[in-house]
Amino acid sequence: MKEIQARNMLVVSCMRKAGYTAFDGDGLQAAQAPDNATALPAGAWGYLGTAVAGVQGFHPPKRNAPRPTGPAAGSGEAYDNTRVDCDRQAAERIGTPPGAGTDLVGRLFDESIGAASRDARVTAATGAWSACMTAAGFRADDPAALPERFRTTPEITPTELATARADADCTGSSNLAGIWFAVLAGYQQQQIERNAQALAARQEAVRAQDAKLARLLAGDGS
Secondary structure (H helix, E strand, C coil): HHHHHHHHHHHHHHHEEEEECCCCCCCCCCCCCCCCCCCCEECCCEEECHHHHHHHHCCCCCCCCCCCCCCCCCCCCCHHHHHHHHHHHHHHCCCCCCCHHHHHHHHHHHHHHHHHCCCHHHHHHHHHHHHHHHHCCCCCCCCCCCHHHCCCCCCCCHHHHHHHHHHHHHHHCCCCHHHHHHHHHHHHHHHHHHHHHHHHHHHHHHHHHHHHHHHHHHCCCC
């Protein structure tokens, strides 16, 4: 989000210096906060909130409609060329995000998810969750697949809400979420220890980029 904020600030400043004083971010990507924990509440671990389950089901929360933007601050070939140039200048000042270690982090994360899903403790908890769901009248074998039955429907139905409530109850009674996250954390800690040097280099690169973005947002172009 900080990178988007910095790029937007630089583009707006550049456009205004070029004479488009009314430019206020036309078409720029909004820097939005990440989704909250209930955006997609179910996953490999089951449902995490009974209060949300009863009103939201397996659908993400409804968002407010985006605020309409005003008319563009300019148009024509000169405007378009200036906008392209300002985008280029902003990208050059921000630089390339640190890429070293990105593939490693992604690979380790995928491996940890796979290891956790195969772990006997997780499979036992998933079996207990599935038996609980069946007893409640909702046949389900895979906590991650269950939400997909409902998310493609435009409206939340009573059946979806009832299924989600059962999912929340069964996740709690089987302790599926607690076991899944604890097991996952254990595998990830092992990966951190085995790849400490490479991960430390990645962390340092991210910190350096974050500091650079903070200086840009503070108005320091260095």
